[in-house]
Every structure is written in C-alpha cells, then in structure tokens.
Amino acid sequence: MSRENQSKHLKAALLGVAVCAIIVSFRLFGGGPERLVPYLSEPVISVTGDAPVLGSAAEDYESLVENADYYAAFAMGEAGGHGWSDNHSTQDMADAAALSWCEEYDAGCRVITRIAPADPLKLDDLPLSKTSALALNDYQSRPSTKAIALSETGVWGMSWGQDTKKSAVTVALEKCQQRLNMGFPDRRTYGTCRLVWFD
Known part of the structure; x- marks a missing residue:
C-alpha cells in the first residue's frame, strides 16, 4: 500500500473515531434521560439564630439538622412556636413553608437555620x-x-x-x-x- 493510500486510510479511521466520540458525548451529555442529573453535593447549614433547647422544638430542630433533604429551613416565633420545612427546590420556598407553619402557632416568626446544597440543583x-x-x-x-x-x-x-x-x-x-x-x-x-x- 502506498504512503498516499495509508494516509487516506488513517484519516478515514481518525474521522470514524471522532464521529463515534461525538455520538458518545451526545448520549452522555446531550438532552434526554441519558443526561446525568446534577451532582448531589453535601448540605451546607447556615445558622442565624439560637437553636431551641427544650421540648418538641428542640426535637424537631435536631431531627431536621440530622435528616433534612435540602432545601430546608427552621423558623422560631416570639413565644417558642416553631415551624420547619425540607425538600424544596429553592431556599425561598423552604423559608416560606417554615414561616407559614410557624405562623400557625406563633407570631414574630423568623428563620433561624437554613440547609442548602453546596451547588444549586x-x-x-x-x-x-x-x-x-x-x-x-x-x-x-x-x-x-x-x-x-x-x-x-x-x-x-x-x-x-x-x-x-x-x-x-x-x-x-x-x-x-x-x-x-x-x-x-x-x-x-x-x-x-x-x-x-x-x-
């Protein structure tokens, strides 16, 4: 086989490999169910107030911090009422739900702890x-x-x-x-x- 023919065969082989690589890349990273969903990063806990230390509020708080599916929030009211939420799609949604539950039982509710992924999903x-x-x-x-x-x-x-x-x-x-x-x-x-x- 001449050098010219060898060069043509080599170019054709390399082109074939490149096309296969593009197809594989599209199947892995393109649209549709084959695409990988976002990496589930570790939760980041942000505390902006004192954690409850007594009663059901303390139990619910401890459980949320240990087991929550982010996005999550814990809210406390003026008289010790509380509300919490987890597994929302944004921190704003988690905050709103925790405040909403807290306001069912108390006034002056505010979020004291948030749990979010290190990388947004x-x-x-x-x-x-x-x-x-x-x-x-x-x-x-x-x-x-x-x-x-x-x-x-x-x-x-x-x-x-x-x-x-x-x-x-x-x-x-x-x-x-x-x-x-x-x-x-x-x-x-x-x-x-x-x-x-x-x-």
Whole structure:
C-alpha cells in the first residue's frame, strides 16, 4: 500500500473515531434521560439564630439538622412556636413553608437555620429538590413505557410500565399535580407540573 493510500486510510479511521466520540458525548451529555442529573453535593447549614433547647422544638430542630433533604429551613416565633420545612427546590420556598407553619402557632416568626446544597440543583431552567434529582436518576432504570413530570417548586411525579405513552404521561402529571399542595399548612397549590421526559 502506498504512503498516499495509508494516509487516506488513517484519516478515514481518525474521522470514524471522532464521529463515534461525538455520538458518545451526545448520549452522555446531550438532552434526554441519558443526561446525568446534577451532582448531589453535601448540605451546607447556615445558622442565624439560637437553636431551641427544650421540648418538641428542640426535637424537631435536631431531627431536621440530622435528616433534612435540602432545601430546608427552621423558623422560631416570639413565644417558642416553631415551624420547619425540607425538600424544596429553592431556599425561598423552604423559608416560606417554615414561616407559614410557624405562623400557625406563633407570631414574630423568623428563620433561624437554613440547609442548602453546596451547588444549586437544576435541570435546564427547573430548580430541583433533592428528591426530584434522585427521581431523575431513578427514572433511567425504570422499565418503559414511562414518563416523569416536574414543577418549578421541586415536586415530581413518575410512571413506568404503562401500556401507552399517553397513559405514562397522564399518570406522571397526575402524581406530580397531587403533590403540589404538600408542605404548606394552607394546602394551596404551589407551582405547575410539566412533562420533562417520556419514552
């Protein structure tokens, strides 16, 4: 084989390797369920007030600090009433929920502790709670036909093993919608659900 032919074969082989690398990169980092969801970083605890030392407030506080799924918050009132929240998609949502629970029992509530990830959790333009990020990971291993829906408040719904894509999407959206009013004492609906992936 001449040097010219060897050079052509080498260029063709290198081009083939480059194309394969692009395809693999797209499958790993491009759109769709194959994309890796954000890294779940360690929680960062920010304390802005004195922790409760007695009664149910102290027990709830200790439990939250040890076990919370970020984003989380703990609020205290003037007379010792308290409220807490965890597993929201943003710190503002967690703060609002903790204050809302505290205000059911007390006045002058303020957030004394926040728990957040070191790195914000997001999928495209959607902020994620810790469990919605974990659900996205779990989704990849579920059998088809499946779908997953998320809200901007961190709520999610998933279905798998459905007969049709339509039923998979319907069930995922319904499950997400059912969870929208969880976490707040007034039981109002916070956020909207939208389909993220289906296959």
